[in-house]
Amino acid sequence: MKKTIYTIAILLSSAVYAHAQTAIKETRENIADLFIVGENLVLYTIKEKDGQYLYSERKGDQSTFKKETSLNGGAVNALIGSSAGGNEVYVYQKTGRKDHKIVIYRWDGASFQKAGEKPFPKIKNNSYNLGAYLSPDQNTLFMAADLGRTKGYDDIYLSKWEGGKWSKPTGLGTPPNTREAEFSPYVMNDSLFFSRKSGDQASVYSMPIGGGSKPTGEAVKFSTRVNRENAFNSAYKRLGENEMWITRTADGNYTAYVNGPDPVVSKVELEPAPEPVAIEPAAVPVPTTLTVSYGFNEVYMTDAAAAELDGFLAQLPDGASLWVKGYSDNIGPAKGKVRVAQQRARLLQKYIEMKHRQRSFKFETQSEVLGSRGPEARKVEIHLHAR
Structure with missing residues (x-):
């Protein structure tokens, strides 16, 4: 029997996805980063007068917003990565001028429990800012800082865990580094994502990297889907089909976005159905x-x-x-x-x-x-x- 192609709306792992951009938080708090842990826990890095701290809330429920006491072991704290399964997060903590470390916390669905520590490279950062991304296997560290001989302002550096210690951080060269400030590094698969500052504005870029975590192509600026015009766009991340980033507008408002998949129409081969009996459809009122x-x-x-x-x-x-x-x-x-x-x-x-x-x-x-x-x-x- 000859098969006929019918079009039906289904949700399959192989289906093509459109992305629904959703603002999950709008605030005047100085949000520096965000990350989703588990099914719906959102972690925010917020800069305050006395330091930088991690807060959490359940996605879609701002009444649950709270400071994550167990994650904030320093005066400066930042989530810099997670395990491949997502049940562990890596937190940078700075407790003194020269004292900083990486602490591993395990998320059990209800709370965070400390699971280990790792040193942070000994660096002399000439910049007020420091950004970092630690790979899931904890062996590759990208940093955004000014460690001397920069291309301009902050650059992106690479360090490897070798022989029980971190190698000396080396600049990635051009690209991604330019005379502007590069920051917010994040890696997924074979792509490096980062932001580049220009004046009071910033845009998100991506570029391919090879097996040695070195650039293998040019940096490409994202479209206006992520990079809102005349704004400061940063902290871009991609977890599977989910994307997230932060946009700060000139009025001082910070908006955290999550861009997730929506199922769309997909074509599937089915046996042809019997010819339907023609029935005059009843008028369906449009809701008002x-x-x-x-x-x-x-x-x-x-x-x-x-x-x-x-x-x-x-x-x-x-x-x-x-x-x-x-x-x-x-x-x-x-x-x-x-x-x-x-x-x-x-x-x-x-x-x-x-x-x-x-x-x-x-x-x-x-x-x-x-x-x-x-x-x-x-x-x-x-x-x-x-x-």
Whole structure:
């Protein structure tokens, strides 16, 4: 029997993926890095007046944001890598002017437990900044620093664990190093990812590296999908199909992004189905309203709410006009309540614009602080404007 090609929507490991860019955190805190551990634990590196510390929160639940006391053993702390399985993380800790080390922590799904230590190379860094990436096998270390004879400002260096100690760090040469500052190194498979600073702005680049972790090609600048124009884009990482990075805009806001896979249409060979009996389809009304609920003081949707919103939008015509209104309840300072209501509406609009850009939706956005208290007042309402 001759086979016919049918097109169906399925989720397979071999399927082609589109990527949904999602802002998971927007803040004025000085976020220097982010990393996802396990299924949904996000670690943030935040610079503060008295040092640099690691914080965590469950993805989609900002009420869980907290300082990870067990990971912060120094005045300067940074997550610089993880094991191949992702159940161990490598943390750089600086406790004194010349005292710094790498500490290995094991994540058991509920907490971090110290599993070992490793020395950090003895270096004289002429820069205020230091960035690093340690390979999963703990044998290759990339550093962003100024160790003398740089191409310009901070450069990227390479050190190998040989004979129980680190080799003298050597610059990677050109590329990636230039007269600008290169920082935030990260490696996956045969690619080196890093950021390059220019004035008050920065862009993410990638370049191929060989078996010896040395450059084998040219550095290529990412598209505007990651590199927002007139902004400081950094800390790019790629874990399987997931990407993450940070963007700081001129107004001082930091936004952490995660770019994950969405299943799309895939073609599969199936035996032809019997000829269907023609039935006049019943008219299905187009939904006109949707309410998205939020937790106290939360401004980002949960994954479940985002899925419900995607389903609602899928039923609307392209180019539809949407009225989006964010609400806050009457708890907290006046400015905070106004800001939360505005952010809920604005971030939901940004989500639609990024994930459903090709649908060309039009928006009218408003916000309001309600006089009532409780979950029913923490929401965003979306209405379809009649034509």
